[in-house]
Amino acid sequence: MIRDVSHADAAALAAIYNHYIENTVATFEEDALTEAAFVQRIDAVLDAGFPWLVLEEGGELLGYAYAARFKERVAYRYSVESTVYLKPGVTGGGRGTALYEALFARLQPLGIHAVIGGITLPNPASVALHEKLGMEQVAHFPEVGFKQGKWLDVGYWQLNFEST
Template sequence: MPISLRDAFPSDLPAITTIYRESVLNGVASYELVPPEQDEMAARFSAITGQGYPYIAAIDEGGLLGYAYASAFRTRPAYRWMVEDSIYLGPEARGRGIGRLLLTELIQRCSDLGFRQMAAVIGGAHPASIALHRALGFEDTGRLKATGYKHGRWLDTMIMQRALGEGAASDPDASTYPGTLFKA
């Protein structure tokens, strides 16, 4: 089945909520312990897309397989050129290269929008996520030890980063800021 990428839509929220629920209950990527309901996921979706950040869905003829989005790394104005990526896959989508497709597209869209840096904050220091990010040019920038306690164990958080576009090679043009978070 061919996989395609497209913007995520509000109509995808039931599938997005299901994928995230499974990740919260069984994984370590999210440090949430109780999965949010669909109305909370809708509010998060609206907050992200309403600020101009990309939110992408991976689909095949069977439906939504996973999703990825960029959001503000931090909300203080000096961080406005940096985004944080998030990627979640349904169990049936893992190990099929879909995460790589989503992250590659997210990097391109964020670069095209004018963002200069992307951070990955990898819960549980998950080896597959670390390998994916390294393969796409992210560098290790730090490991925070025992940052979360989930599934009966302490979890580390890995921080990774990569430049987008010109990165730090030139000053950004504030008149072309890509998001809405810091616009007047």
Template sequence: MSTPVLVRPAVAADLPAIAAVYDHQVRTGVATFDLEPQGTAYWEQRLAGLGPGDHLLVAEEDGEVLGYAAASPYRPRPAYRHAREVSVHLADTARGRGVGSALYDDLLARLRADGVHTALAVVALPNPASRALHRRCGFEPVGVLREVGFKHERWIDTELWQLMLR
């Protein structure tokens, strides 16, 4: 019998699993616009560079990382300091099991406690599962950017989703 999913802050030992989830999306999907796998070194830098309002969380079940959630600055200019771009990425085996919602619930609670004003998420289209997750977590779609990415030999639209936290 499996244990419940545990959401917790990522530690260095989680980074190979996080990289595996992310790099699979790089190679096969459009949830990220990276074109080359980033590997563990990228995630080591992300973990080391976390500042106030930034988070890297993992969902774990029976010692296995099922996915992760991240919050990072939306843009580098100071007036954006109360906004965070958020994302959730899951291993294929974790999809449709409520893991994404568990990650977002924890992440959004942390952002509220940090005093973050708004959370923004970018969804590559089409992606009905991601759209449903964001809607379920209280996000609202606020606009579509047409053909802003080119990956896997096709143009990709993105949709911006926003959640007011305060």
């Protein structure tokens, strides 16, 4: 079941994200987030009028996806950056696709034109997910992040919705 996020989800979602902070280079954050900090992030997304969705199966939260402002300048108001994370061990089963499809369906009626996803490279699974949904690579920045003792590349994938 994919549904809107609630504050009650914050601890479980922070646990998912903190795994990626502490064990991977998928995010460039280095300090784990508290439940309270995660609630603040949820509120920032919702207060901006964007969707934050969670995937729940059998009462367990397995992942989330949300959209946030791509940049603050007013001319970017029809562009968002998308994010998706799944609980370790549940990737590869179509859950990320389902979350992104639901997110995209919620963004289009908001008048969003461009969805942009950033990926730490290399990450073949994330690249495959974004490209499966029609996103195309539009940028590659070599060695722009430093985490776990190494320089990391970042790529950006973009999908433009049809104008109505």
